[in-house]
Amino acid sequence: MAHGPQPGFKRWLYTTNHKDIGTMYLWFSFAMFFLGGIMALVIRAELFQPGLQIVEPEFFNQMTTMHGLIMVFGAVMPAFVGLANWMVPMMIGAPDMALPRMNNWSFWILPFAFAMLVSTLFMEGGAPNFGWTFYAPLSTEYAPPSVTFFIFAVHIMGASSIMGAINIVATILNMRAPGMTLMKMPLFVWTWLITAYLLIAVMPVLAGVVTMMLMDIHFGTSFFSAAGGGDPVLFQHVFWFFGHPEVYIMILPAFGIVSAIIPTFARKPLFGYSSMVYATSSIAFLSFIVWAHHMFTVGMPIAGELFFMYATMLIAVPTGVKVFNWVTTMFRGSMTFETPMLFSIAFVILFTIGGFSGLMLAIAPADFQYHDTYFVVAHFHYVLVPGAIFSITAGVYYWLPKWTGNMYNETMGKVHFWLSFIGLNVTFFPMHFVGLAGMPRRIPDYALQFADFNLIASCGAFLFGASQLVFLFNILRTINGGKKATAEVWEDADGLEWTVPSPAPYHTFATPPVVK
Amino acid sequence: MASESSYYVPEQSRLPIFATVGLGLTAYGAANWVNGNSSYLFMLGSIVLAGVLWAWFGQVIKENMAGLNSDQLKKSYVWGMGWFIFSEVMFFAAFFGALFYIRTFALPWLGGEGDKGSTNMLWQGFEATWPLMTTPDAAVNGDAAKIAGPNAIIDPWHLPLINTILLLASSVTVHFAHVFLKKDNRKAFNWWLFATIALGVAFLFFQVEEYLEAYQELGLTLESGIYGTTFFMLTGFHGAHVTLGTIMLLVMWCRSVFAGHFKKDDHFGFEAASWYWHFVDVVWVGLFIFVYVLGS
Amino acid sequence: MLSGIKRVFALLTTFVLAGPAAADEVERWGVNMTKGVTTVSSDIYDLHMLIFWICVGIGVLVFGVMFYSMWAHRKSRGAKAANFHESTALEFAWTIVPTIILVLMAIPATATLYDIYDTEEAELDIMITGYQWKWKYDYIGEDVKFFSNLSTPRAQYELDGSDVEGRMANPHYLLEVDEPVVIPVNKKVRFLITANDVIHAWWVPELAVKKDAIPGFVNEAWTKVSEPGIYRGQCAELCGKDHGFMPVVVKAVSEADYAAWIEERRMAAVKLRELTEKTFGFDELFAQGESVYNTACAACHQANGQGVPGAFPAIAGSKVATGPLDSHLSMVVDGSATNPAMQAFGGQLSEVDLAAVITFQRNAFGNNMGDTVQPIDILNFKKKQ
Ligand code: HEA
Ligand code: HEA
Ligand code: CUA
Ligand SMILES: [Cu+2]
Secondary structure: OOOOOOOOOHHHHHOOOHHHHHHHHHHHHHHHHHHHHHHHHHHHHHOOOOOOOOOOHHHHHHHHHHHHHHHHHHHHHHHHHHHHHHHHHHHHOOOOOOOHHHHHHHHHHHHHHHHHHHHHHHOOOOOOOOOOOOOOOOOOOOOOOOHHHHHHHHHHHHHHHHHHHHHHHHHHHHOOOOOOOHHHOOHHHHHHHHHHHHHHHHHHHHHHHHHHHHHHHHOOOOOOOHHHOOOHHHHHHHHHHHHHHHHHHOOHHHHHHHHHHHHHHHOOOOOOHHHHHHHHHHHHHHHOOOHHHHOOOOOOOHHHHHHHHHHHHHOHHHHHHHHHHHHHHHOOOOEOOOHHHHHHHHHHHHHHHHHHHHHHHHOHHHHHHHOOEHHHHHHHHHHHHHHHHHHHHHHHHHHHHHHHOEOOOHHHHHHHHHHHHHHHHHHHHHHHHHHHOOOEOOOOOOOHHHHHHHHHHHHHHHHHHHHHHHHHHHHHHHHHOOOEOOOOOOOOOOOHHHHOOOOOOOOOOOOOOOOO | OOOOOOOOOOOOOOHHHHHHHHHHHHHHHHHHHHOOOOOHHHHHHHHHHHHHHHHHHHHHHHHHHOOOOOHHHHHHHHHHHHHHHHHHHHHHHHHHHHHHHHHHHHHHHHOOOOOOHHHHHHOOOOOOOOOOOOOHHHHHHHHHOOOOOOOOOOOOOOHHHHHHHHHHHHHHHHHHHHHHHHOOOHHHHHHHHHHHHHHHHHHHHHHHHHHHHHHHHHOOOOOOHHHHHHHHHHHHHHHHHHHHHHHHHHHHHHHHHHHOOOEOOEOHHHHHHHHHHHHHHHHHHHHHHHHHHOOO | OHHHHHHHHHHHHHHHHOHHHHHHHHHHHOOOOOOOOOHHHHHHHHHHHHHHHHHHHHHHHHHHHHHHHHHHOEHHHOOOOOOOOOOHHHHHHHHHHHHHHHHHHHHHHHHHHHHHHOOOOOOEEEEEEEEOOEEEEEEOOOOEEEEEOEOOOHHHHOOOOOOHHHHHHOOOOOOOEOOOEEEEOOOOEEEEEEEOOOOEEEEEHHHOEEEEEOEOOOEEEEEOOOOOEEEEEEEOOOOOOOHHHOEEEEEEEOHHHHHHHHHHHHHHHHHHHHHOOOOOOHHHHHHHHHHHHHHHHHHHHOOOOOOEOOOEOOOOOOOOOOOOHHHHHHHHHHOOOOOOOOOOOOOOOOHHHHHHHHHHHHHOOOOOOOOOOOHHHHHHHHHHO
16 A cells, blocks of 8 residues: 555556546646647637638537537546545545545546547537537537437436435535544635535536437437427426536635635634535535526526526625635735735635626526627636636645655746736726627627627737646646645645655655544 | 444546446437437437446445445435435425326316306317316317327226225235345245246236227227326326336346345345335325325 | 727726826726616616615725734734634624615615516507517508518628628618617507517617517517617527627507607508519519518528538528428428428518529529529418318
C-alpha cells in the first residue's frame, strides 16, 4: 500500500488512487472546455455580423447544442468531480475515496460517452441540433438519426455522475478522520455532499426522460404526442425537474471553493460557517420546487405560474446570505490579492450580477419578454463562466502548488485574470442589451439593429478564449518546475490539506489524523 | 466515523477499464441496433460487461473472505447500495410523475376541461377518460388514426392480484431467510431463499402471461396511446428490475449452496440483494395501486 | 464591418464624455426593453425597471462594502485581521430584509400576471398555428386564413447569397413577411396559439405577447393595441433549421380599415376558388410554381433543388419528382408517410399553387418530365381520397 504510482500509461488506466483519478478528471474537463469553447467561437464568429457567413443554419444549431452539452456535462461537472477527488479525502483526513475501483470506472466511461457524442458530428444527418434542452418533438419525431447515440451517451454520463456521487457520499459520511464532525468539515466538503445528493436525485430523472424519448422515437409510445394522449410539455416538466437542480450542481461546489479561498487571503475565519451550511441546504431543497420557471411561457395554469415564481424568488434569500457572508469575511480582514483571490472576488461580484438577472427572470410577467432571448443567455453565462468556471480556475491556482509542489507564475496568473475578466464582460455584458432589445437566442442570423453589440461580444469571446491559453501555459510550466512550494503554501491557510507536504504524497492519511 | 487505521485501498485494478470497454460497446451497440443496424456490438459488449462484473464481484468476495474488509469499509458498501437504490427510486419517480401529469393535466385539457380546455377545438369529439380507450387521434380520425387506443385493459383482480400476493409473500420469505441466516441456520436460509426465488420466477411467468394476453387479445400494446405507453413502461421497467433482482438472489443462493458463503454476521452481498428485492416489491405496490387499481 | 467598429467607438466615447446625451444614445441603440404599445407591455416594462433598480441598489450596497474593505483592509496598507466570525443579529437581518424586498416585488408581479391571463371577453379570435417555418393565421368565424412567410429575398440572407448590399440597406432585414396579420386597434383580440409540427413561440415585443405554440394543444393570449402601426417580432422557441427565419409581423389598423381588409380577403378567396376551374398554360404554371417553390419548399429542398444531404432529399433527379404523378401528388398533398418534416401541403396551398409547384418540380433542376398539372387534377386527386 505504501508504494507510489506505477510507471507508464497503465498507471492511468488501472489506477485506484484518488489523486490520479482527480488529475484525469481535471485534464479531461480542460480538454472539453477547449472543445466546447471552440464551438462557442464558431457561434460567435457566425454572429460577428448579420448575414450567414461561415456556417449553414443546420450546422449552427448543432454547434449551439454541442457547445451547451459539452460545457455542462463535459467541462463543469467533471471539473468539480476532479476537485472533489483530489481534495475531499485530503480535507477529511481519509486515505482515499470510499470505493476506489468504482471511482476509476466512473471516470473512464466519461471519455467514452463524449467520444460517442462528438462522433455524431460525422454521422449522416449531423449531430443533435435541438439545443442542450432537447425539447420534444423537435428531438423525437424531427430529430436526425444520431439522436439515438446522443441518448445512450447521456445514459453513460448519468451513470458516471451517479457512481461518482455515491462515492463522494460514502467517502464523506464514512471516512472522516476521528474528531472531524460534520460541522467541522470544510465548506467545500459540505457543498459537495449536498451536490452529490442532488446528483443522485436528479440524474436518474434525466435518464428517465431520455428513455421516454428513445421509446417515442423507436418503439411507438406516445409520451410526447398529443395524438396518442401525451403532451410535449410533459417532456419539459421532466427535463427541468432534472435541469434546474443541475444548474445548482454547477454552482454549489463553486460556493465551497470560494468559501475556502476568501478566508485564506482575508486572513480571517469564514463569517457565519453554520449559516453557510444551512443556506446551501436550503438552496438545494428549493431547487427541487422551482423547475417550471423555465416554462413560464408554455401556458401553465396561473396557480402554477405563481407558485413557481414565488419559490424561485425565495432562492435569492439563502444565496444572498452567502454573498453577505463572503463580503463580511473580507470586512476588516488583512487582504492580499493573489490570483486565486482575484478570481474569487470576481466570482462574488459577477455571480451576484448573474443572480440579479436570474431574479429578474424569475418575475413571471417580465419573463414573457425575457424568455428565449439573449437576456437569458447573458444570465446563465454570468452564473456559469465567472461563476462555475472562475471558481474552478481559482481552485486550480489555489491548490496547484499542493498538487505539483511548485508555485505557479503569479504575474502570468494576474495577466490571465485580467484578460479573462475583461474578455468575459465584453462578451457577455452586451448580451443583456441585445436580449432586452429583442434578439432571440439560438439564431444564426439577426436583424440589423443587433449588429453592433454582437460584434463587440464576438471580439470579447476571442479575447476570453485566447486568455485561456495563458492559463494552460502557466499550468504546464508549473508542473515542470518553478519555485518550490512549502507544505502550507499560503500564509495562514486553514485545513488538513495544508498539513501534508507539497506535492502531496501519493498516499495521504494512511493513518487518520486526529482533528481537535 | 473513522476508527480503525486500516482502510483497505485496493491496488491498481484492470477491472474498471475492461468494464468501461464493455459498457461502451454495449451502449454504442445498442444505439446502432435500435437505429436498424446489426446487434453484434451490443451482444459483444453485454458479454464483456457481464464477464467483467462477474470477475469484479468475485474479487470483492475474495477480498472480504481474506479479511481485508474492515467494518468501516463494509459500511462504504452499505452506503453505496443504499444510495444506489435511492437513485432507482428517482428513476421510477420520473415515470410515475409522467403518469400523474398525463392524468391530472394533459388528458383533461385535451378533452376540453380546465385551463387549457380550448385545446379540444383541435380534437373535437375527444373525451378524457381513464383508461384511455379512444385516443385523441382516434376520436378525430376514426379508423384512419395512426395511434388508436386498446380494446380492453388488464383486470387488476386477476393476474395482477395474484402477482401482488406473490411479491408480497416473497418479501416475507426473503425476510425469513435473513432471520435464519442471522441465526446461522443454513438449511432454513437456503430453503427460504429458494422459496423467494421461486416466487420471483412465478411472478415473472404471470407477467409474461399478462403481456401476451395484452398483446394478443386486448390490443393493449406500447403503441396503443398513452395508456399502453404508461402501462408498459412502468410495468416493463418493474419487470426488468424483478428479473435483475431474481438473478441477484439466485447468485446469492448459489453462493450459499455451492460455495458455502455468508456468515451470520457477515453477509452484505445477500443483504444488498434483499434490499433490492424489497425495493422492487414496494414499487410493485405503487404499480398495483396507481396503474392497475386506480387505472381501471 | 468597419462601420460597425466605428460605431462601437462612437458609443464608447458618448458614454464616457457626454452624460446626459448618453441617455439618447441608449434609446437609439436599443439597450433596454421596449415600453411597447399596450397596457400590459408598459406594466411589464415598469416591473422590469422596478426590479432592475432594486438590484442596482442592493448591488451598490454590497459591492460598496466589498470595495471599501478591499481598499481599506488590505495587508499592504498594514491592515490587521480581526477575528469575528459570527453574529446572529446580522444573519437574521440579512435574511429578513431581502425577504421583505421580495414580497414587495411579488405584489405588482402577481397583479400583472392576473391581467395577462385574463383572456375573457375578447372581441375577435385569431387562431395562430406555427409551422416549420411560417405562421398560419385563421380569423375564426370570418372565413379568412392565410400563411405568413419571411419575405426577405434569399439572396440577402443565404450563405451563398450575393446581395450583401441589399441586406445592409434593408431596414427590416429578417423581420418582414409577405402577409402580415392584421388586427383592429382598440379591440381586445384573443390569440389561440398552437403548432402543426414542433414547438414554436409567437412573440411580438411591443405587444408583450409571448406564448409557446405547442403541437396538439391550444394556448391563449390577448392584446389590445391603441396605436395603429406595424409591430415586428420573431419565433422564440428553437424549432429547427430556420428558427431564425420565421418572423411575426402585426399590422394594427383602424376599425374601418380592418373591415375593408377582411372584405378584400374574402373576395380574394372567392376569386381563387374560381381559378381552380381554369386551365393554365405550361409557362404560366412553371413561373408561378417557381415562386411558390421559393416561399414554401426552398427552405428544405433548397433554391437549387439539391436538398440537404441526410436531412432533406434533393428534388433534382428525385425518384418521386421524376416518377409517376400520383406518388408525387400524394407526397405533396398528403405529406410523407414516414417523415413528418415533409408536411401535407394539401391544406396549406391553393389548388392553383399546388398544381404550379408540382409542375415546376417535374420540369426544373434538370427534371424533364414535360407534363403539366392542372388545378383540377389536384381537386380530383383530393376527391378520390
Ligand atoms: C450555475 C448556474 C445557474 C445559477 C446559479 C442560476 C441561478 C438562478 N437562476 Fe438561472 N439559469 C441557468 C443557470 C443558473 N441559474 C441556466 C443554464 C439557464 C438557462 C437554461 C436554458 O434555457 O438553456 C437559466 C435560466 C433561468 C431562468 C429561465 C429563463 C428563461 O428561460 O426564460 C430563470 C427564471 O426564473 C432563472 C432564475 C434564476 C434564479 C432566480 C437564480 C438564483 O439562484 C440567483 C440567486 C442570486 C442572487 C439573487 C444574487 C445574490 C443575492 C443577494 C445579493 C441578496 C439580495 C438580493 C435580492 C433580494 C434581490 N434562471
Ligand atoms: C458552463 C457552461 C458554459 C460555458 C463555460 C460557456 C462558455 C461560452 N459560451 Fe456558452 N452556452 C452554455 C454554457 C456555457 N457556455 C449553454 C448551456 C448554452 C445554451 C445552449 C443551447 O441554447 O442549447 C450556451 C450558449 C451560448 C451561446 C448562444 C448560442 C445560441 O443561442 O445560438 C453563445 C453565443 O455567444 C455562447 C458563447 C459562449 C462563449 C463565447 C463562451 C466562452 O466562455 C468560451 C471560452 C473558451 C474558449 C474560447 C476555449 C479555450 C481557448 C482555446 C481553445 C484557444 C483558441 C482560442 C483563441 C486563440 C481565441 N454560449
Ligand atoms: Cu418557429 Cu422557432
Ligand atoms: Cu432554473
